[in-house]
Amino acid sequence: MPSARGRNLTFTEEARRGQLIDVTIELVAEHGYGATSLGRIAESAGITKAGVLYHYPSKQALVEAAHEGVLSELVTAVGAAVDAAEPADGPAAYIRSMVGHLRERPRHVRMLIEAMTSVTPLTDSKARWSAVADLVSAARAARGVDGELDLRTAALVIGGGIDAIVAESLTDPSYDATAAAELLITVVDQGLLT
Structure with missing residues (x-):
């Protein structure tokens, strides 16, 4: 992997960068962006x-690298x-995997939220909703569903449902996010894909 200086990183440098990203994720998730200083990151590392x-x-730059790593995963x-998944089941696979992945990684969720709200905007809303809109469109086509549907709004509803389920599971560990995801899938199937 090339560095900012234009040369390939050594194994040790790559390992140190990975450690710094892991420490940053932990500290930002635990203390927030504002309370996570370079000094605190250095001390923890x-x-x-x-x-x-x-x-x-x-x-x-370090928070952006941590955000990018979490988002890439x-x-x-x-x-x-x-x-x-088959195209007809794309939205269900998306919902299950998003909720499952984020439910299992609460520190990643907090890192994503902190990075998106505390640093220069790192994500493009259209990139997220358009990918989901494409899944809905492909599922409707695979199921032979005709008729007009505002795909942007459908995608935003799905994204909002996922965000709410994940947020609730962060605040209440006893909340059954898996059952909630299945209910959202049912709502999407009955309301958008039939």
Whole structure:
């Protein structure tokens, strides 16, 4: 992997960057973006602040790298689940995998929220809803469903439902997010895909 300096990173440098990202995710999830300083990250990683700055030029750059890593892991997992499903079942695979992945990684959820609300906007809303809209459109076509549907709104409803389920499971660990995801799938199937 090339560094910002244009050369390939050594194994040790790659490992240190991975450690810094892991520490950043933990600290931002636990304390929030504002309370996570480069000094705190350095102390938790067992290196100096200068050592952190050797790998990342700023706190924002490190948080962006952590956000990118968390998002990449999420996209890979959800993408694999959706790719394994038939087009007619794409929305259900998306909902199950999103809720399941995020429910199992509460620190990642907190990292995503902190990065999206505390740093320059890192995600494009249209990128998220348009991918879901495409799934809904493909599912409707595979099921032979005709008629007009505002795909953007349908995608936003699905995304909002997922966000609410994940948020509730973060605040109440006894909340059955799996059952909630299945209910959302039923609502989507009956309201958008028939």
